[in-house]
Amino acid sequence: MSRADVVQAGAGRRPNPLWTLGLLRSELVTTVRRWRTLALLGVLAAVPVLVGIAVKIETRGGGPAGGGGEGPAFISQITNNGLFLVFTALAATLPFFLPMAVGVVAGDAVAGEAGAGTLRYLLVAPAGRTRLLLTKYATVLAFCLLATLVVAVSALLVGALLFPLGELTTISGTRISFAEGLGRAVLIALVVAASLVGVAALGLFVSTLTNSGIAAMATTVGLLITVQIVDQIPQLHALQPYLFSHYWLSFADLMRDPVYWDDLVRNLGLQGLYAAVFGAAAWARFTAKDINA
Amino acid sequence: MDEPSATQPEPGDTTASVIATRGLTKRYRGGQLAVDGLDLTVPAGSVFGFLGPNGSGKTTTIRMLMGLIEPTAGTARVLGRPMPKAARTVLPQVGALIEGPALYGFLSGRDNLLRYDAADPTADPRTRRVRVAAALDRVGLAAAAGKKAKAYSLGMKQRLGLAAALLQPRRLLVLDEPTNGLDPQGMREIRTLIRELAADGTTVFLSSHLLDEIEQVCTHAAVMAQGRLVTQGAVADLAAGARDRLVVTTPDPAEAARVLKELGVGDVLADGDRVTGEPPVRDLAEVTAALVAAGVRVRGLTVERASLEDAFVALTGEGFDVAG
Numbered sequence: 001m002s003r004a005d006v007v008q009a010g011a012g013r014r015p016n017p018l019w020t021l022g023l024l025r026s027e028l029v030t031t032v033r034r035w036r037t038l039a040l041l042g043v044l045a046a047v048p049v050l051v052g053i054a055v056k057i058e059t060r061g062g063g064p065a066g067g068g069g070e071g072p073a074f075i076s077q078i079t080n081n082g083l084f085l086v087f088t089a090l091a092a093t094l095p096f097f098l099p100m101a102v103g104v105v106a107g108d109a110v111a112g113e114a115g116a117g118t119l120r121y122l123l124v125a126p127a128g129r130t131r132l133l134l135t136k137y138a139t140v141l142a143f144c145l146l147a148t149l150v151v152a153v154s155a156l157l158v159g160a161l162l163f164p165l166g167e168l169t170t171i172s173g174t175r176i177s178f179a180e181g182l183g184r185a186v187l188i189a190l191v192v193a194a195s196l197v198g199v200a201a202l203g204l205f206v207s208t209l210t211n212s213g214i215a216a217m218a219t220t221v222g223l224l225i226t227v228q229i230v231d232q233i234p235q236l237h238a239l240q241p242y243l244f245s246h247y248w249l250s251f252a253d254l255m256r257d258p259v260y261w262d263d264l265v266r267n268l269g270l271q272g273l274y275a276a277v278f279g280a281a282a283w284a285r286f287t288a289k290d291i292n293a
Numbered sequence: 294m295d296e297p298s299a300t301q302p303e304p305g306d307t308t309a310s311v312i313a314t315r316g317l318t319k320r321y322r323g324g325q326l327a328v329d330g331l332d333l334t335v336p337a338g339s340v341f342g343f344l345g346p347n348g349s350g351k352t353t354t355i356r357m358l359m360g361l362i363e364p365t366a367g368t369a370r371v372l373g374r375p376m377p378k379a380a381r382t383v384l385p386q387v388g389a390l391i392e393g394p395a396l397y398g399f400l401s402g403r404d405n406l407l408r409y410d411a412a413d414p415t416a417d418p419r420t421r422r423v424r425v426a427a428a429l430d431r432v433g434l435a436a437a438a439g440k441k442a443k444a445y446s447l448g449m450k451q452r453l454g455l456a457a458a459l460l461q462p463r464r465l466l467v468l469d470e471p472t473n474g475l476d477p478q479g480m481r482e483i484r485t486l487i488r489e490l491a492a493d494g495t496t497v498f499l500s501s502h503l504l505d506e507i508e509q510v511c512t513h514a515a516v517m518a519q520g521r522l523v524t525q526g527a528v529a530d531l532a533a534g535a536r537d538r539l540v541v542t543t544p545d546p547a548e549a550a551r552v553l554k555e556l557g558v559g560d561v562l563a564d565g566d567r568v569t570g571e572p573p574v575r576d577l578a579e580v581t582a583a584l585v586a587a588g589v590r591v592r593g594l595t596v597e598r599a600s601l602e603d604a605f606v607a608l609t610g611e612g613f614d615v616a617g
Contacts, residue, residue: 022418026411034399117395121457124359124391125412126384132412291361 023127027139031105037143040101041150047097048089048155055079056162074255081168082159083178086185087255089155090148090192094248095228098147098192099199103220105143106203109136110286112213114293129287137204137279144196152189174257184254191251195267198244198274199224205282211293241266244274309337311465311496312358316367319353327353329520330367335498335513340491342507342528343500344605345517351500352392354517355469359389372464385415388463390471394454398443402434402453405442409457416461428456433482447474455483459490466490467498472506484510504605508532516605539577541568541584542593552587556580572596 031037051072059079072091077084110133113119122132159165168181176184203220210216227243230236240246247267253260312335319328328350335341345351356362358369360377369376371383396405406425410416416424429438432452437445445453451474458466471487472480487510491497501507507514508528515525524531539558543549546563553561558570558580573580577594584591 016417019416019418020414022411022416022421023414026408030397030400030408116397117392118397120356120359120361120391121389121395121409122412123361124384124387124389125409126360126380126414127412128381128414131414288363290363291356 020131023131024135024138027135028142031139031143032146036108037105040104041147044093044097044101044147044150045154047093048085048151048158051075051089051092052078052085052155052158052162055085074252077169078159078163080164081181082161082163082165083156083168083181083185085159085163086152086155087188087252089151090188090251091249093151094192094195094251095245096224098144098151099196099224099245100221101147102140102144102196102199103203103224104217106140106200107207107216107218107220108213109140109204110207111210111216112207114211114291115213117293119293120291123291130283133204133208133283133286137200137282140200140204141197144200145190145193148189148193148196152185156185170257171252171255172257176257188251188254191254191264191267194271195248195251197271198278201275201278201282202244205278205285208282208285208289242270244270246270310334310370310373311337311339312341312369312371312498314354314358314367314369317354317357317364317369318366319350319357319362320365326520328357328364331517331522333515333522333525335496337496338491338494339513340487340497340499340511342511342514343498343517344502344504344507344514347502349517350520351517352469355389355391355467355498355500359387359391359467360384361391381414385413385461386464387467388458388461388465389467389469390451390454390458391467391469393470393473394450394457396442396445396450396453398441400442401439402442402445402449402456403429403438405453406457406460410460413461424460425456428459429453431459431486432456448476448479451475452479455486463495465496465498469500470502471499472501472503480506537572538569538597539572539580540593540595540597541591542566543568543584543589543591545589548587549584549589549591552584552589553580556583566592 055075055078072088074084074087074091078088110119113122123129127135166178167175168178169175199220202223203216206219206223207213207216210219224245227245231240231243231245247263247270250263250267253264312333314331314333317328317331317333318326320326331350331354333354343351343354353362357364358371358376360380360383363377371379372386374383376383396402397408400408403425406428407421410421410425411418426435426438429435432455434449434452434456437449442450442453451471455468455471458468468487472483475483484506487497487499491510499507499511511528513526514528514531516523516531539553541549541553544566546566546568549568550561550563553568553570556573556575556579558573561568561570577596581591581594584594
């Protein structure tokens, strides 16, 4: 009898390659059903509403919003075109609200399950450590996209309700049609979601280090704040090109005509680097870890 | 049922053991030796009781068997294949309840099981709902299936944990303290369930601190103390290690002891109004008659059966609930 026959007879059931997606679906549904996730998405959906209402109230007299050039990018253009609320809302949430939400979900991904003890039952099911970690990362990435879309869609709805829509002026001063503007908004949302890939990998790695979901979330959000501060200190400019947040606001370059790609490409490359480094570190840690919780 | 019988010897393995460890050792960082050179053999088809005081290394052993912890030294084979290397082929055939149930409180009991089943890549999603319903029914949770798990009592959580172990036909069930938190009625139900599963050919590896529970359901047992295996074997053999005792209750212990010695009773001990000795070969009625004829006032005369607890105390020299 060959060894393969032994395995088949012993296993009894052969895994269907497609069945492995069942875990991803379960993970997505479980993540979205958490009250915490819904609260985070609720906060993100509320930001464009607040910005929209504030701009509306401030400009009731007819003057332009953010007169002195203060506030997030594009804010002065919102009164002319509601579509700019999408860009403003993304610019307002990208430095903190969005990565914080991603840090909470990523930090909780493994550590939360370890703390609740459910991790050991997933592993003896057996989910497989690499398969479970990949599923967790895929779910966090899906959350990056979902969170960004929540902000963008909420902003689009509020913008359409409160302000006129129509042709818009790019940063370069050219006019583009509303349809093209909408297309650029979708592109910008995708770039913003991709900008969160690095934080997601970092959070997942932190999550494999501890059995406390709260500790992992706090550490990830703490690192986020630290990186943002370091990015503001001129004396540390040598470090800054390697900080995951350094090129975040480059998404505004998509509103130039023609699009200025350099920083956008640097941003995506940096996110890929973070994903590779911290993804590998998370894998090395998680596959060798003793599960005592 | 197309499952291979658990009593069928594993091909490529000379023994019919479902669990076999050789020199299994776990030393935690910091130097603490949790499990020390464990040679454990669990025969196929047995209900195997795994005994030991708290901190004796039972749970660490179970975690190594399930591939959750890497052994420092030694090997562990489960269903004839090495762990943790063969976890992917072994674990779908193993149902486990480890250190109590762990649940998603914000999901219903049914959704908890659906999630655990989705984690098993060999579990067919087309039969998932049917199998989950069957498992819930089997542990008596069908009526509470739609309730959020955080609203469950400890006993209900324990039942849900058991249901997760029963989502598929299993060749081995590893149950760590399965009756924890259950009322006496619940304990009886679980014992009945274990007997049913064993009758179907499933090997059950049961850790418990309740000795009478082990005595009631187990065919084999192993005893651990301070990370080492003290003994293992058939329960009948282990209990035989502790001898039955003849016990005479009397207000005349000295006279009773003298008469018992004359009758050839060995190892006679007098303690207050209790005189004990090895049970005589002859009829107890003759012993009673001899005592009465010698003028000994007898209040009671009986043979006390040795329990696994006596065997345990004899082996470890300590009470059962003493932390190691």
